Amino acid sequence: MIKTDALIIGAGPTGLFTAHQLKIIGLDCEIVDNLDKAGGQCIELYPDKPIYDIPAIPECTGEELTKNLLAQLRPFNINFHLGERVDELKKVENNWEVKTNKGKSFLTPNVIIAGGVGSFEPRKFSSKECEKFEEKSIFYSIKNKKIFEGKTVSIFGGGDSALDWAVELSKNSKVNLIHRRDEFRGAKATLDKVYELQKSGKIELFTKYQLKTVKGNGSLESIDIEHENKEIKNLKSDYVLGFFGLIMQLGPIANWGLNLSKKTVDVDTEKFETNQKGIYAIGDICNYPGKLKLILSGFHEGALAARACFKIARPNEKYRFEFTTSSKTIKERLGVKSD
Amino acid sequence: MAKITYVEHNGNPHTVDVDNGLSVMEGAVQNNIPGIDGDCGGGMSCATCHVYVKEDWFNKLEKKLDGEEDMLDQAYEPKKNSRLSCQITVSDKLDGLIVNMPEKQI
Numbered sequence: 001m002i003k004t005d006a007l008i009i010g011a012g013p014t015g016l017f018t019a020h021q022l023k024i025i026g027l028d029c030e031i032v033d034n035l036d037k038a039g040g041q042c043i044e045l046y047p048d049k050p051i052y053d054i055p056a057i058p059e060c061t062g063e064e065l066t067k068n069l070l071a072q073l074r075p076f077n078i079n080f081h082l083g084e085r086v087d088e089l090k091k092v093e094n095n096w097e098v099k100t101n102k103g104k105s106f107l108t109p110n111v112i113i114a115g116g117v118g119s120f121e122p123r124k125f126s127s128k129e130c131e132k133f134e135e136k137s138i139f140y141s142i143k144n145k146k147i148f149e150g151k152t153v154s155i156f157g158g159g160d161s162a163l164d165w166a167v168e169l170s171k172n173s174k175v176n177l178i179h180r181r182d183e184f185r186g187a188k189a190t191l192d193k194v195y196e197l198q199k200s201g202k203i204e205l206f207t208k209y210q211l212k213t214v215k216g217n218g219s220l221e222s223i224d225i226e227h228e229n230k231e232i233k234n235l236k237s238d239y240v241l242g243f244f245g246l247i248m249q250l251g252p253i254a255n256w257g258l259n260l261s262k263k264t265v266d267v268d269t270e271k272f273e274t275n276q277k278g279i280y281a282i283g284d285i286c287n288y289p290g291k292l293k294l295i296l297s298g299f300h301e302g303a304l305a306a307r308a309c310f311k312i313a314r315p316n317e318k319y320r321f322e323f324t325t326s327s328k329t330i331k332e333r334l335g336v337k338s339d
Numbered sequence: 340m341a342k343i344t345y346v347e348h349n350g351n352p353h354t355v356d357v358d359n360g361l362s363v364m365e366g367a368v369q370n371n372i373p374g375i376d377g378d379c380g381g382g383m384s385c386a387t388c389h390v391y392v393k394e395d396w397f398n399k400l401e402k403k404l405d406g407e408e409d410m411l412d413q414a415y416e417p418k419k420n421s422r423l424s425c426q427i428t429v430s431d432k433l434d435g436l437i438v439n440m441p442e443k444q445i
Binding site for chain 2: 041045046049117123126157158159179180181183185210228244245247248249263284293
């Protein structure tokens with residue numbers, strides 16, 4: 001059981017800056033994120049897209065913003081728990097006990113939900129038949145590529161994951177690559193490689209096709225793919241891989257007894273606290289009159305939520321507002337010299 | 340202003356007036372029309388405002404930007420006439436537009 005002053009759910013820009021705010025006022029915190037890296041939507045959805053409305057930064061990409069936020073956290077020792085999703089939350093006296101899907105648990109008086117629009121989960125095939133084979137013959141990510149050796153693998157998707165795995169698996173498997181249109185959005189170099197492998201017969205390419213259904217008793221035997229013009233082809237397949245990117249789902253947060261509006265959590269605008277004491281929601285996931293889904297709004301919300309955490313984590317101390325330019329205590333925390 | 344009809348997957352239609360300059364996605368969200376999520380807020384980065392537009396209207400809309408087709412790769416059951424409704428800007432010219440929703444957005 002990890003004890004901390006505040007647990008932040010979500011390592012996107014809002015969560016990262018909130019960690020900074022907590023540390024500056026002298027509180028500990030831990031950060032959990034379902035993704036395997038920090039940055040949230042900035043890193044997962046638009047790492048290369050420029051952002052133009054971060055105050056004092058005329059232009060930066062999602063990746064650069066994440067790097068800078070992490071650099072700002074460097075003076076502090078913050079534990080990240082990446083690749084873990086918070087599943088359970090329950091009240092234990094004056095604290096919240098929080099459990100992740102990997103079995104880790106935290107005890108904290110403050111939980112800050114900075115979860116964007118929820119956790120990222122892989123997008124799946126629409127055919128209901130696919131569920132039966134999921135994690136057996138149909139995968140949305142690859143954990144052990146050895147199982148595909150000598151087998152026929154049908155890969156769906158047009159991005160880097162689909163192209164990279166098509167190239168990689170073609171070394172030891174028969175690969176079908178299926179995509180809904182002629183254009184691929186993956187890197188050009190990889191795409192050239194795919195066309196090369198197609199010429200040498202290592203990869204069979206099917207464009208303007210999508211998955212229609214999957215067939216097999218117990219184990220997968222074949223799949224039907226449907227062309228734009230409705231023509232159907234049957235392909236023998238031992239395995240099917242789908243790479244359609246990630247989708248954000250509110251997930252377990254919906255079950256924590258919080259007041260919700262659509263996919264967002266209702267909060268006040270003084271502390272950004274939910275209807276549960278000690279649980280806050282900030283950034284894209286929170287809702288209040290006038291809410292703007294801007295990164296800068298998340299920063300503001302996090303700064304205020306951090307101060308509210310102080311009152312609960314240090315009930316016997318008085319919070320004193322200080323500036324980073326002049327406070328000796330803050331400078332010590334940052335590890336910089338005072339004038 | 341344009342009258343826009345949003346047809347749910349089950350055939351249930353919702354017709355509303357949407358101000359010029361808003362996106363078709365915003366028109367749906369502001370009028371609480373079920374079936375269009377718009378999770379990313381119109382940034383062309385989530386594919387949860389996916390709609391189908393019948394040919395006659397499809398050809399009248401402004402062309403897709405590069406990134407839209409990439410996002411549609413990730414939408415639920417994309418078709419030839421798929422669009423992201425956040426990328427369709429409402430103007431008087433769109434009066435009478437009908438968009439059909441997929442079974443779900445994810």
